[in-house]
Amino acid sequence: AQKITQTQPGMFVQEKEAVTLDCTYDTSDPSYGLFWYKQPSSGEMIFLIYQGSYDQQNATEGRYSLNFQKARKSANLVISASQLGDSAMYFCAVAGDMRFGAGTRLTVKP
Amino acid sequence: EAGVAQSPRYKIIEKRQSVAFWCNPISGHATLYWYQQILGQGPKLLIQFQNNGVVDDSQLPKDRFSAERLKGVDSTLKIQPAKLEDSAVYLCASSLIRYRGPSYEQYFGPGTRLTVT
Numbered sequence: 569a570q571k572i573t574q575t576q577p578g579m580f581v582q583e584k585e586a587v588t589l590d591c592t593y594d595t596s597d598p599s600y601g602l603f604w605y606k607q608p609s610s611g612e613m614i615f616l617i618y619q620g621s622y623d624q625q626n627a628t629e630g631r632y633s634l635n636f637q638k639a640r641k642s643a644n645l646v647i648s649a650s651q652l653g654d655s656a657m658y659f660c661a662v663a664g665d666m667r668f669g670a671g672t673r674l675t676v677k678p
Numbered sequence: 679e680a681g682v683a684q685s686p687r688y689k690i691i692e693k694r695q696s697v698a699f700w701c702n703p704i705s706g707h708a709t710l711y712w713y714q715q716i717l718g719q720g721p722k723l724l725i726q727f728q729n730n731g732v733v734d735d736s737q738l739p740k741d742r743f744s745a746e747r748l749k750g751v752d753s754t755l756k757i758q759p760a761k762l763e764d765s766a767v768y769l770c771a772s773s774l775i776r777y778r779g780p781s782y783e784q785y786f787g788p789g790t791r792l793t794v795t
Contacts, residue, residue: 572720603783611767613721613786659720666711666784668720 570595570662574669581650582677588635589645589672591660601663602643604634607671608656616658619643650676680704682787684770690793696758699790703751703772709733711784712745712755713769721769727753757792765794 571594581587593602604616619627619634627634635644647654655676661668683702691697703710708729713721724743726734730750738745742761747753757764771784 611789611791613769613771613784615783615785618783661720666723666726668722671720 570597570667572660572662572667572669574658574660574672576672577670578673578675580675580677581647583652584649586646586648587650587674589647589658589660589674591643591645591669593641593643593660593662595641595662602634602636603661603663604632604643604645605659605661605668606654606656607659613659617645647674652676652678682770682772682785684768684787684790686790687788688791688793690795691760693762693794694759696756697760697792698754698756699768699770699792701753701755701770701787703753703770704785707772707774707785708750709773710747710753711769711771711773712753713771714764715767715769715789717766724755760792760794762794765792767791 573592575590579587600621602619606614606616617627617629617632617634619636626636631648633646635646655674657671657673659668659671682704685700689697710727712724714724715721722737724738725745727747730747743757745753745755755768767789769789770787773784
């Protein structure tokens with residue numbers, strides 16, 4: 569079975585600074601996808617970004633980018649220019665059986 | 679475009695009682711997922727439907743949990759009998775297609791918060 573590891577239970581970042589949230593995974597599938605979701609305190613899950621394992625370039629979506637290192641099985645989320653509204657839980661997940669990591673709670677300080 | 683609808687939003691029951699949750703996915707979405715999210719943890723996939731067929735139910739506790747999607751549209755998840763450890767948020771999500779290859783993100787509903795006392 570796939571395993572997702574998010575080693576940072578909590579992270580703090582100053583408003584307008586960049587922050588990196590770590591995610592490592594273990595999968596035997598030759599082709600797979602990686603997702604990041606945001607879950608604010610209201611509880612809804614919001615899709616942020618997707619990376620395919622055979623994509624040549626790292627995915628970007630506005631202020632979100634994915635630092636994908638396939639050989640290391642790492643898919644870290646980078647949030648640039650943090651905003652107060654970015655404070656939330658962030659989950660990494662591997663497509664297929666959709667296994668999620670335990671999440672990282674990000675707090676943006678003014 | 680209407681989002682994924684779930685009801686009820688909150689439910690409190692006593693252990694050994696039964697409960698059912700309902701989900702209506704986004705129109706046209708073939709794939710439907712049920713997740714259990716225990717407080718402080720990431721969502722755990724319980725069951726995945728493609729149209730009205732089950733694709734993956736390997737993590738569904740089948741002795742007490744059941745789910746159906748009879749007409750390939752809306753779905754119900756049932757727990758009978760409930761245990762204290764079933765207290766969680768139950769999330770429903772839908773996507774255009776099952777995740778293999780291209781990116782088809784899941785759209786999540788607001789969830790049902792279940793408390794078992």
